[in-house]
Amino acid sequence: MFIVVGVTGGIAAYKTVHLVRLLVTAGHEVHVIPTEDALRFVGLTTWEAISRHPVTTSVHEDVAEVRHVALGRRADLVIVAPATAHTLASMAAGLASDLLGTTLLATSAPVVVAPAMHSGMWAHPATRANVATLRSRGVHVVGPDDGALTGGDSGPGRMSEPETIVAAALAVVPARSDLTGLEVAVSAGGTREPIDPVRFVGNRSSGRQGAALAAAAADRGADVTLVAAHVDDGVLAEVSRHPRVRIRRAGTVDELAAAMAEVAGVADVVVMAAAVSDYRAAEVSERKLSKEDAGGDEVTLRLVRTPDIVAGLADRRRPGQTVVAFAAETEADPDALVDRALRKAARKGVDLLVANRVGWTAGFGSSENAVVIVSGAGDVLARAEGGKREVADSVWDAVLSARLQR
Numbered sequence: 001m002f003i004v005v006g007v008t009g010g011i012a013a014y015k016t017v018h019l020v021r022l023l024v025t026a027g028h029e030v031h032v033i034p035t036e037d038a039l040r041f042v043g044l045t046t047w048e049a050i051s052r053h054p055v056t057t058s059v060h061e062d063v064a065e066v067r068h069v070a071l072g073r074r075a076d077l078v079i080v081a082p083a084t085a086h087t088l089a090s091m092a093a094g095l096a097s098d099l100l101g102t103t104l105l106a107t108s109a110p111v112v113v114a115p116a117m118h119s120g121m122w123a124h125p126a127t128r129a130n131v132a133t134l135r136s137r138g139v140h141v142v143g144p145d146d147g148a149l150t151g152g153d154s155g156p157g158r159m160s161e162p163e164t165i166v167a168a169a170l171a172v173v174p175a176r177s178d179l180t181g182l183e184v185a186v187s188a189g190g191t192r193e194p195i196d197p198v199r200f201v202g203n204r205s206s207g208r209q210g211a212a213l214a215a216a217a218a219d220r221g222a223d224v225t226l227v228a229a230h231v232d233d234g235v236l237a238e239v240s241r242h243p244r245v246r247i248r249r250a251g252t253v254d255e256l257a258a259a260m261a262e263v264a265g266v267a268d269v270v271v272m273a274a275a276v277s278d279y280r281a282a283e284v285s286e287r288k289l290s291k292e293d294a295g296g297d298e299v300t301l302r303l304v305r306t307p308d309i310v311a312g313l314a315d316r317r318r319p320g321q322t323v324v325a326f327a328a329e330t331e332a333d334p335d336a337l338v339d340r341a342l343r344k345a346a347r348k349g350v351d352l353l354v355a356n357r358v359g360w361t362a363g364f365g366s367s368e369n370a371v372v373i374v375s376g377a378g379d380v381l382a383r384a385e386g387g388k389r390e391v392a393d394s395v396w397d398a399v400l401s402a403r404l405q406r
C-alpha cells in the first residue's frame with residue numbers, strides 16, 4: 001500500500017519513527033509529511049532514512065510533480081501520528097498552510113489520526129468539538145491512551161502505541177478479497193548450498209519481495225504457504241503474524257525443491273520468488289576447509305548445476321494451476337531486460353515471469369522494487385515500481401487477469 005504518515009509537533013513524534021519502520025518492514029511504501037514544528041522534535045534526516053523517501057514540509061518543493069496534491073491522491077491510507085491539538089483544529093477548519101494540510105484536503109483515502117496532548121488540552125471544548133467534526137467526516141481516531149504525560153502529569157492524552165495505531169489503521173482500509181478461495185504457494189529468500197560445515201554458496205536476497213507477495217495474497221483472501229529459504233528475521237516475523245500465512249523452512253535448493261513440489265500439489269497459484277543458487281559445490285567437505293590443508297595461495301572450488309525448480313514445477317503443473325517465476329537480472333538496458341525475460345519465460349514454460357534488475361544497490365535487500373511482468377506466450381503485461389508490497393499487488397493483479405483470460 002501507498003501510505004502517507006503525517007507527523008506533528010509533539011514529543012510522541014519519536015514513537016512515530018517506530019510506526020514508520022513497522023509499515024516499511026511490512027512492505028508498504030511510506031511517505032512522511034512532518035509539520036515545521038514536528039521537525040523540532042525529530043529531524044528530517046531521520047524521516048528520510050527510515051521511510052527511504054525524500055521528505056519536505058513545504059508545498060513549494062518538487063512543484064513540477066504537483067506534490068501538494070500528488071501524495072494525497074496516490075495514498076491508499078493517511079495516518080497522522082501524533083496529531084497535536086493544533087493540527088486537529090487545522091484539519092477541522094480545512095486549513096492548507098503546509099504540505100500536510102494540502103495533502104489531507106486532496107486525499108480521498110481513509111484518514112486515521114492518533115491524538116497526543118496534555119489531558120487538559122484533550123478535554124478542552126475546542127478540541128472535543130474539533131474531534132467530533134473530524135469523526136463526523138469519517139476520520140478514524142485511535143486513542144489517546146491514559147497514562148504518564150510529558151511534564152509529570154498523567155491522564156488521557158498519551159499517544160497509542162505504534163503497533164496499535166498500525167493495526168487500527170490497516171483495518172480501516174477497505175479490504176480486497178479477489179483472491180478468496182485460492183490456495184497459493186510462494187517461495188522467498190535465498191538458498192544456501194554448503195561448501196563445508198561452516199561455509200556456503202548463497203546470495204543477498206532478504207526475502208522481502210516473497211514475504212510481501214505472501215502478505216498481499218493473504219490480505220486479499222488467499223490461503224498461503226510461504227516456503228522460506230534464508231529470509232531476514234524481521235521480515236519473517238512480520239509475515240508469520242498473518243493468520244492466513246503458513247510458513248515452511250527450506251535451506252538448500254533440494255530442500256526448497258521438495259517443499260515446493262509438495263505444496264504445489266495442492267496450490268492454484270505457485271510463485272517462485274526465492275533466489276535459488278544455480279550452482280553448488282561438486283563435493284561438500286566433511287571438515288572445514290583450511291589454509292593448512294589446501295597448502296597454497298589458491299584453491300579451486302568446482303561447482304555443478306542445481307536442478308531448475310521452476311521448470312520442474314511448470315512441467316508438472318496441475319490443470320488450472322498458474323506458475324509464476326521471478327528472474328533477478330543485472331541487465332541495465334530496459335529493452336534487453338525485457339528480451340531476456342521473454343526468452344526465459346518461454347524456456348521455463350511458466351505462465352508469468354516477473355523480471356527485476358538487481359545489483360549492488362538495487363533489488364536485493366531494498367524495500368523498493370521495479371519489475372516488468374511478461375507472459376510465457378510472449379506478451380509484456382505490466383510494469384510496476386514502488387514498495388515491494390505495491391509490486392506484490394501488481395503481480396497478483398497480473399495473475400488474476402491471466403487466470404481470467406484462460
Ligand SMILES: Cc1cc2nc3c(=O)[nH]c(=O)nc-3n(C[C@H](O)[C@H](O)[C@H](O)COP(=O)(O)O)c2cc1C
Nearest residue numbers: 008009010011035037038084085086087116117118
Ligand atoms: C516540549 C513540547 C511538547 C509538546 N507536546 C505537544 C503535544 O503532545 N500535543 C500537542 O497538541 N501540542 C504539543 N506541543 C505544542 C505544539 O508543538 C504546538 O501547538 C505546535 O504549534 C503544533 O504545531 P503542529 O500541529 O503544526 O505540528 C508541545 C510543545 C512543546 C514545546
